Amino acid sequence: MFTASLEKIGGITIRLFKSCGRLFLFFIRGFINAFILPIQFNKIIDQTWFIGAKSFFVIVLTAVFTGMVLGLQGYYSLAKFGSEAGLGAAVAMTLVRELGPVLTAIMVTARAGSAMAAEIGVMRVSEQIDALKTMHINPVRFLFTPRLIASVISLPLLTALFIVVGILGGYLSGSILLGINQYDYMDAVIKSVDIEDINGGFSKSFVFSVVVTTICCYRGYYTHLSSGFGARGVSLSTTNAVVQSCIFILIFDYIITFFLV
């Protein structure tokens, strides 16, 4: 009984370390291939279209409503202290430092990350990845690297979009609905945000882009090792990819915030 449970703990630990190592090596392989010529322009453009451009409207929609909710909530909290004029500061700081990078990364995970895991997973179970190998095409370079580069380009841009649209959303609910002086609002927005906050927000979105793409592609690529073959394997690795991406976004969010403050 005792040895059995020890064995179980040991087995879980070994598997955990193995998959961590594999994940890290997978990332390194993709990263190194980003610098090996020729640069895969066409694939990067296709992936930027899929990850970035197609996420445009989802991000705008999410950002408007997030900004509006922040405006409403902030207004009622600040009104208790009689400092409604600071609403812009509250909205802008929250968006730049926290919600912009995090929500963008989570939306991109939901939209593009799941698709990456599923697509690469299907390629794995239908032997398309093996077929690439038989054609002497490096599958990591072919599948992972363009997605990694496209994410690193797209996510910060989407985050910037999210922040700007979110501030606009706060303006909609704060100034137009609740009647805060619009100059006060914009003044507070501009005054409150420092260059350090902006750098912090963008470093977060860079890290998230790497984390999300690596985890999602890794899950798809190693579907056969972790989730088994067939449609069930693909569905399982897609679910795992999304859940683990979201968890790691929040973990890294904490770590980065901890070091930035």
Added chain:
Amino acid sequence: MTAPLIQFVNLKKSFETQEVLKGIHLSIYSKEITAIIGKSGTGKSVLLKHIIGLIHPDSGEILINGEPVHLLSRGKIKAFQKELSYMFQDNALFDSMTIYENIALPLVENKYYKKNKIRDKVMDHIKELGLMGSEKKFPAQLSGGMKKRVALARALVTDPKVVLFDEPTTGLDPIRKKNVHTMIKEYQEKFEFTAVIVSHDIPDILNISQRIAMLDEGIIQFEGSKQDVLDSQSTIVNAFIRGEEALAKK
């Protein structure tokens, strides 16, 4: 006879607890068609994947031109593998690409030729395999037989010296089966490549291959020419051949 191009010596491979290959001895000669026959699930595909390096053996040796693989330099192995091509059992076509892109992919990615040359080459293969008009379609829009032909085109477009076919005729009707077999034979004679075909199409496969090996219970039960197969006294070989023939006649 010259030294075999590829030779397996006492090759063993297990997956988890199941031992699939229990000591394979097999020789494949240059510019011949070698057929590997046997029941489903006996590890024929596994054996084939060893040749192209998708699976590595637990123990035993693969010799290339008489030299053990583990003694060859990486460059030599790469050079040998560049001359191989593999046709997958389920085609493994890239479903996000058009037929044209699928066939052109190995050439485009490895930059074997200039753009115009690639285009000509791919169009030649599309014409020869009767795929005209579907080069802009996606694999999901094609019938099973057409997908097979696309896979065949993709395997042949690099002018390989060795082509490995993993059940090229499964899921086809008897006429298309015959077609694929004749196609393989024709191409093999035309381009003089070495072919290894995993199949259980008895007797069709016997007619196009120079050498036949039968895999059962993890070992090669029999190796020889068509006549050797028919003359064989082995009960396993006979059971397999007769069984298949009996089914085919019905």
Added chain:
Amino acid sequence: MNKRRIEFYVGLFVVLGLVCTIYIFVVLGEIDFIRDTRYPVYGFFTSVSGLKKGARVEMAGVEIGVVSNVMIDKERLLAKVELSINKNMTLSEDVIASVKTSGIIGQKYIDIAPGGSDVMLEPGQEIFNTESSLDIESLVRKFIFNTDKKSP
């Protein structure tokens, strides 16, 4: 989708994203591309409790600059505040800089009362007359213990 269309949308997306990024950095982050719109002067205070980088510098209630740095002077053990004053605004050497509060719990800012001297402050020079931030606690204490003097 057509290849040209994909490229068009990717281009559009990248341009819009970059516009937003630049907006955030320039307008919100207040990066000055033209560096020399402001010049620094320094002020020493016994306490600047609550004053933060980026706070307003006002004269007669109009913003004339920002607090660009707050640090401690290790020799004099005073707070050293770097004020960035707009280029078009010149200050005479006897101005009085004081830390003030907008509203009762509002943000701290620096108010500069104009002086009468003809000698103007050069960039990098020090404002001699400073008033530190109001310490409400000590103010209240003073008020309580001094009541007998003030009563008639």
